Amino acid sequence: MLPRDVGSDPEAWDAASVPELPEVETTRRHVAQALTGRRIDVVEIRRDRMARRNERPADIVERLVGRTVESVGRIGKFIVIEVEGDLRWVIHLGMSGRLQLAGASHPEAPHTNVVVSLDDGVELRFVDPRTFGFVAVWTAEEWAASTMPAIGRDALSDTPDAVWLADRLAGRTAPIKALLLDQRVMAGIGNIYADEVLHRCGVRPTRPAGSLTSGEVEGLASVVGPVLEDGLLHGGTSLDDLAYLLPDGRAGEYAARLRVYGRTGEPCRTCGTPIERTIVAQRSSHFCPRCQT
DNA sequence: AACGATCCCTGTTGGC
């Protein structure tokens, strides 16, 4: 799954599917090789909604064309690309977004909403049927005025320690899962990983965040990194909609790693008790009623 | 300030 010489090979590299943090990091690593040092020749915004975090879609085109990419980074699930001229090009994959690298002659996938052509003939294509993702290009001032500065510590590269986490959870009455999903606390955990993390540390998603004992906070802090590392190890696997898991072999491999998410009624892999499902923070949540208290 | 609810959007699914 390593990127080929896409400049000469018309066969596209297709990023992994779902925007869980490990897939975003996998995507970042692949596009970094293709983008870094390249000059941007053409930018097409085909669905204005994808550019909704800029004042005008044309701003994105005008700011990127002719400029060179300096670096490709990541904060949580946001891909942050530094562009010549003190600009930040931000890409969020939403829930159905994928980045593709392809030669210009390679057929386009449906819902190719943004296309960026590089000076070596490679195209970066942003495919996103549900358009929950977005692309933005911000000046330093616009970045500062955006929600980005409030984004919390990256859950993978800057995994919070127990002391820091305890401080953030203290006094909070919202369910612990809501805080795990809050990107202003730590960045990168989505609905699936939130459930998986909570199962591994034995805490129910509904527990008020401030009610966790110091031991539970330590347990939580200790599993976040490993769970995400494990996901990154399998970062090439695909995961589309949950119901789509079974037909796809690779997706099945991913599903086999999940301990609770999407396993309502199935036996807990630890104790055999049927996994239960409830709604927390307006999101489906899965837990083992025996292992998690 | 903190928290919960709503909305955006479309492919897929399940009920009738």
Add this chain to the structure above:
DNA sequence: TGCCAACAGGGATCGT
């Protein structure tokens, strides 16, 4: 079989 409502999700935004 066919139709259509329900559902999934991340993040912005609004009301309390």
